[in-house]
Amino acid sequence: MRDIAALDITAKIRDMCIDANQKLPDDIGSRIRACAGSEPWPQARDALGKLVENMDIARNEKMPVCQDTGLTCVFLELGQEIHITGGDLNEAVHEGVRRGYADGFLRKSVVADPLRRKNTGDNTPAVITVDIVPGDKLTITVAPKGFGSENMSRLIMLPPAAGEKGVKEFVIETVRLAGPNPCPPIVIGVGIGGTFDRVALLAKKALMRPIDRPNPDKYYAGMEAELLEKVNELGIGPQGFGGHTTALGLNIETHPTHIAGLPVAVNINCHVTRHVKVTL
Amino acid sequence: MSAREITTPITKDVARSLRSGDDVLFNGILYTARDAAHARLVELLDKGEALPIDIKDAVIYYVGPTPAKPGQVIGSAGPTTSYRMDAYAPRLIELGLSGMIGKGKRSQDVIDSMKKHGAVYFGAIGGAAALIAKTIIACEIVCYEDLGSEAIRKLTVKDFPATVIIDSLGGNLYETGVKEYQKSVA
Structure with missing residues (x-):
């Protein structure tokens, strides 16, 4: 002991x-900076520039x-x-x-x-x-x-026949319905499998994984990349003003489930996706 | 695009001249109120009592700031999601409220009321709370101190940045911005 x-x-x-609360994780910070550089839509680029400025002020002046x-x-x-x-x-x-x-x-x-x-x-x-x-x-x-984004999260108990297509449609529909409300660019945590309660926890835990670290299972890593691309084709953009950068990252976590079920949960986070990890 | 400087309170003529997509810089007074404060304001109206702020031509900022550190005017102060105030906003717009600052979608009831009375909905950058705090140069609590972060505050702002999301004609940047972007990549 x-x-x-x-x-x-x-x-x-x-x-x-x-x-x-004062420092965004490196993976989130560097992705926002990268998107501010590559975003094609002027108003979106401007909004991302303000987010970069904001995270620098927060870090330097120890403000939330x-x-x-x-x-x-x-x-x-x-x-x-x-x-x-x-x-x-x-x-x-x-x-x-x-x-x-x-x-x-x-x-x-x-x-x-x-x-x-x-x-x-x-x-x-x-x-x-x-x-x-x-x-x-x-x-x-x-x-x-934060709850502006938490409020835009959704859960569904799909029939197994809905399959991969049903899961993808639910994820994209959730982001589309959220629109400008959760302070895009967002980070998307997707849980698939388990039970009604477990799938929500999976989605939350998906938000804890750095967005530059894909799912170790190639099948799900591929789905993460594909869904992120599809979400960014929605054109919602930073703050909902239009643009490519609707989401910074999308992570999927899974768990075995029942023969009769296909639970799916989508936990939305804003660009202020905060997590600090320490081992004692 | 250069931003238009707006001094509050906003007359209805100025409000009606703004168009969705316009960038603005606010100078003057903004009142803060979010869920709990709105509930109390509407409760006062239901009882036929006077409001604690002069609502005519006023601008309300939907925000619950973090506490100020010693030496700070205010803590971080970005916008909260506006739809939660939709149930209350038309009552205040009817009484002369000219502007609301927040982020996210509004209900059709709110938009109809804005068109009827000449009010404007502005978006501040959600999450840019430390940046926005720099434009707030004075802050005092007007009422509802027991609500903590949700108390009604009177903010004096200098060059507070915002964008017109929905104008008094119903023009909506959330719809046009996405469509125009889609067209640009089609």
């Missing part, structure tokens, strides 16, 4: 919340890239040989979020109840997903999720 103190997890998560500093999604890959000491793991995560959002001057965007809607005032609770894995390491991913 290896001991990890709950306090150390709290301190780490505090820092990660601040970092994630976006005012929607998100609902904090925290993924824990917990080695089964780890023993958490000095406190409750979930509470250690929430406390880290609490401190990060206070100390980092981040927006508190969480309401305690979905219908009665009183703000909790400290951006907790986080949405925590724990996977137990072999070994004695704890890998933490902090991903603050």
Whole structure:
């Protein structure tokens, strides 16, 4: 067994919340810069230029890239040989979020109840997903999720006969319906398979994978490339003003599923696709 | 294309002269309001009470900024998605609201009300929140401080950049921009 103190997890998560909100991941930043250079449509090029300027200001002046500093999604890959000491793991995560959002001057965007809607005032609770894995390491991913894009996400339980064609149509239709709302250029996380609940998690996890790293399965890597191209043929463009750069990247994650089912989930993220990963 | 400088409040003559696709730079006062503040404003109207801001010719910016760090006027302050205010916006447009700044689509009800009363819908660059914050030179809370980020604030802005998305004739950049781009690559 290896001991990890709950306090150390709290301190780490505090820092990660601040970092994630001020600095876009390298894969996202460099793709926005590349698109600003290659975008053929003038108004789109102009919008992308402003996004580049914005991410540079945020990084240099330690400001949040976006005012929607998100609902904090925290993924824990917990080695089964780890023993958490000095406190409750979930509470250690929430406390880290609490401190990060206070100390980092981040927006508190969480309401305690979905219908009665009183703000909790400290951006907790986080949405925590724990996977137990072999070994004695704890890998933490902090991903603050903005809701302008979250609101444009969709899920469908397709019949198996819908096949690859049905999946592709659903993904493209989701992006088309979202139009200018999720702050394009977007990043698209697609989950295929599993159950009703698992497929949504797959789509969320697809957003955690760098957009310059294709699915290791060549079949799905090909589908990622094809769908990204099709989405960019929609012409929505940055901010919806028209243009080629509707999406920066598209990742697919899959899971075995039932003989009767073909669940598909599309989780939309804006160009502020934030995630920081640390291993303790 | 050079941007047109607009000083707020915006008279209806100025509002009606703007066309979708025009780039503008705002100077003057913008009021902030998003979901919770809109709900309260409309609740006041339902009760027949006065609004806490002078709505005639005013411009509302749909934003919930991050808290200001010491020495800052305001934190990051980009636009939020506008359709969530669609249920409330026509009530304010009827009372003289001239402009709304946000991002994303609007409902047909809002567009009809804009055409009838001469209001304009502007888009700010979604996500460019640190960049936009630089154009806000003063910020004070007007009311609803208990709503935190969603309180109504009075912003003084200098060269705040935006684009006319939907004009008072119903012209819509989200439709024409995509079509024109498609034509250019066909």
